[in-house]
Amino acid sequence: MTAYADKTVLVTGATRGVGRQITDHVLAGGGRVLGFARQASYIDNANYTHFQVDLANATAVTAIFGEVRKKTSRIDIVINNAGVLTSQYAMIMPPAAAQAMVNVNLLAPFLISREAAKFMRKSKWGRIINIGSMAASLEPIGDSVYAATKAGLSTLANVMAKEFGTFNVTCNTLGISAIDSDMLAQLPRDKIEEIIKSLPVARFADIDDILNVIDFFASERSSYITAQTVFLGGVN
Amino acid sequence: MDFRHDVLQIIFEALKSLNEELPEDQQVALSEDTLLFGGESTIDSLSLVSVIVDVETAISTQYDRPVALTDDRAMSREPSPFTSVRTLTDFVVELLTEKA
Numbered sequence A: 001m002t003a004y005a006d007k008t009v010l011v012t013g014a015t016r017g018v019g020r021q022i023t024d025h026v027l028a029g030g031g032r033v034l035g036f037a038r039q040a041s042y043i044d045n046a047n048y049t050h051f052q053v054d055l056a057n058a059t060a061v062t063a064i065f066g067e068v069r070k071k072t073s074r075i076d077i078v079i080n081n082a083g084v085l086t087s088q089y090a091m092i093m094p095p096a097a098a099q100a101m102v103n104v105n106l107l108a109p110f111l112i113s114r115e116a117a118k119f120m121r122k123s124k125w126g127r128i129i130n131i132g133s134m135a136a137s138l139e140p141i142g143d144s145v146y147a148a149t150k151a152g153l154s155t156l157a158n159v160m161a162k163e164f165g166t167f168n169v170t171c172n173t174l175g176i177s178a179i180d181s182d183m184l185a186q187l188p189r190d191k192i193e194e195i196i197k198s199l200p201v202a203r204f205a206d207i208d209d210i211l212n213v214i215d216f217f218a219s220e221r222s223s224y225i226t227a228q229t230v231f232l233g234g235v236n
Numbered sequence B: 001m002d003f004r005h006d007v008l009q010i011i012f013e014a015l016k017s018l019n020e021e022l023p024e025d026q027q028v029a030l031s032e033d034t035l036l037f038g039g040e041s042t043i044d045s046l047s048l049v050s051v052i053v054d055v056e057t058a059i060s061t062q063y064d065r066p067v068a069l070t071d072d073r074a075m076s077r078e079p080s081p082f083t084s085v086r087t088l089t090d091f092v093v094e095l096l097t098e099k100a
Helices: A017-028 A058-071 A095-123 A144-167 A189-198 A207-218 B004-021 B045-063 B072-076 B085-099
Strands: A008-012 A032-037 A048-052 A077-080 A126-133 A169-176 A229-231
Touching: A008 A017, A008 A095, A017 A032, A017 A207, A032 A058, A048 A058, A058 A095, A058 B045, A077 A095, A095 A126, A095 A144, A095 A169, A095 B045, A126 A144, A126 A207, A144 A169, A169 A207, B004 B045, B004 B085, B045 B085
Parallel strands: A008 A032, A008 A077, A032 A048, A077 A126, A126 A169, A169 A229
Antiparallel strands: none
């Protein structure tokens, strides 16, 4: 039995990249997925329910839970996967790009986690899993705001772990290393490869590296694992 | 539209839910005079959060519109709308009446 059997799992950024692969993994494991994404969905599965929402818009993020409540009374697991990245030297970073990263990478996970926690409070069980980044630890040039939002994501989980612990909700963060994705394609390849070479495990992450840790955090047996950040590839 | 009776029942339901989790000697009275916030209240801060969340959710569901009880107006008002069941009821009715 997987960690997702008969569980309702909210995945943000569910239709593309890592989020799509997480969605497919949960569905294959017998879970139901509530997918949040800006674009329409082409996922054809009876256990998938799509919610089209712009995560950069805090009002829309809060409002979409009115629609979620009409579809389900349960959210068991949240995977805050969606993120945006603009890599640029701080002195020339467009403020709008910086604001978008704060909104999508930090404010949206905050709003989604707290709204989902209202469901979890009733069932007295839940898992909140944030997809962070090695950037939070490595602090690469050009990633000032991105790295700050991802570091903030860990802090968010750690504080929420204290607030939600009384109703058996764990909150953890997975700091992923570089994986071939649309987001990574925005960065200079030589810059990425230089970072990869410096890691103890000097290779790109693959999806199974990510799913392995998500499965661990989501597991019934991980009820005593909370307020933790796990980095892939030996980043610390 | 007179919301007061329904709002009061929603708040009482939230207090009943809270009572299910509280020991016998800490049960909260279902009365408009029950204090929710401040020095004389017997409800701790996390319990008050639970009540607010339950009331927000129930109001949003019953009236099919989002209601935020902890916006800037609520937080800056003196006395706090969360002082007692009566003040909370009045505040929710005020919000609903504005939006009606």
